[in-house]
Amino acid sequence: MPLNTNKPVSDTLEISITGIASISPLGTTLESVWEAYGTEASCMVQKRYGAEMVWVAPLTADGRAETKAIGASNGMYGNLDDSVLFALYAGRKAVSQSGWSGNNDFGVNIGSSRGATALFEKYHAEFLKNGRTPTLTSPTTTLGNISSWIAHDLQTSGPEISHSITCSTALHALLNGVAWIRSGMADQFLVGGSEAPLTAFTIAQMKALKIYADSDMGKVNIPRTADNAYPCRALDLQKKRNTMVLGEGAAVACLEKGRSDNALAVITGVGYATEPLKHNISISTDALCFQRSMAMALGTADPSEVDVIVMHAPGTIKGDLSEFTAIEKVFCNKIPVLTTNKWKIGHTFGASGLLNIELAVLMLLHQKVIEVPFLEPISKPSQINKVMVNAVGFGGNAVSVLLSRK
Incomplete structure (x- = not known):
């Protein structure tokens, strides 16, 4: 079957990335992220989820504190899932970096594969126990929740889009932003993805697929060597077993029409x-x-x-x-x-x-x-x-x- 090369998208209008920000196991600033990439250490740790210890890659302590501070800063924000708080943090920083502060007409497309995972599980557990749910269950667990809150927080009236296309969600958000800008319907779009999947139920789902790293893929309390330092052996084409490990975080980018001076x-x-x-x-x-x-x-x-x-x-x-x-x-x-x-x-x-x-x-x-x-x-x-x-x-x-x- 021939490749689908009949759409030379690269020959049309260029799009500049004028701001990019994230919150992840690497840190909360571009400087800290790059510094972390400069080391050979993995960000993975073993934590207990359910009945067993598993490998995960959580936010840094500073990142966790920053998102908790956002939740505590506003009465409405205290009821939001981590997936929304992560995106709010990254969105604020990207917009500030790009110089969009004060702009109120850029679009927002932040996607998530799982959405409000922890909050949904919490509310469902309460429903199973009591037969009823809290008032805010529905509005705080819908997938559109992320983009809506970012648009509210950044005071933009541009289009808001949320979606889930599993693990390619964030790049589909970028595709959407590019399409809106190239169509002439928008000049600027904030795009990205956010995920807070470190729950026992989510990890159990990955283990059921038999793709999760075994707990002995990285060793505890022994000197780390090339053979045991990395629970996730991504890009190792010689590995004999699956080694996927879940991490959490959000990343967003500011897209602008044309080749910008501050790209x-x-x-x-x-x-x-x-x-x-x-x-x-x-x-x-x-x-x-x-x-x-x-x-x-x-x-x-x-x-x-x-x-x-x-x-x-x-x-x-x-x-x-x-x-x-x-x-x-x-x-x-x-x-x-x-x-x-x-x-x-x-x-x-x-x-x-x-x-x-x-x-x-x-x-x-x-x-x-x-x-x-x-x-x-x-x-x-x-x-x-x-x-x-x-x-x-x-x-x-x-x-x-x-x-x-x-």
Whole structure:
């Protein structure tokens, strides 16, 4: 089946990223995030969820304190789920960085794979016990809750969109923002994803799929070596078992029409594709959806121009290998440098794609490749001019974004 290359999106209007912010296991500022990427340490710890200890990647102590402070700052905010508080924190910082403060007509599209997970589980437990729910159960657990509260908090009257397209949610939000701007219906859009999935029930769901890292993938209280330091072996194509680990956080970006003077990076191509399902959770062995999305994002650009690919690479055997196979088919004999951040911060579901964008932007700004420490050293490019970012979710819905240096 031929690749879907008949939509050269990269040849149309460029979009600038003028602000990007996150809250994650890496920290709460671009400076702290980049500093954390400069170390080879994983952000994963073992915590008890239900009856067992499992690997997770939680927010930093500072990040947790910051989101609690937002919840305590306003009577209405105290009833919001962490997924909303994470997004509020990141949204405020991105808008301030971009210089949008005082602007009241930008659009908002913040997605989430799971939404208000912890709050929904809490309210459902109360319902099972008492047969009734608190008054705010419905309005604080709807998926539109995230974008609505951000629009309220930032006082914008532009369009508000929320959605869930599993693990590619944040990059689909970016697609939506690009589409609105290129259509002429908006000049600016705040896009991203937020996820707070560290609950016993959510982790149990991942374990039921048999894709979660075993508790012995990283060892406790012994010297860490290359063999036991990293519970999530993302991008290790030789691993013999699945090693996905969940993380939490949010990341958002400010998109503006054209090539702005204060751009951090420029979106020069976007691609998307969905492939027919053969199983509820799988994509094909050669990830046809990724082949199509990457080809579309490239448009008429030569594949050799791409210096780095930030892979989705969830740490599962089939997921990592199928994406790598797709890259081989698209880039043939000149495969770009490959990297991922899931070995460090875990899989943040709907937020993961924008956290990948953040890593790509930082590599473009600092002209340094962040390597996967347990893999063989790589030959790095002398300059990083173009970075491709991938994401895919259950259902084979892939998105690829091509970023260029300002």
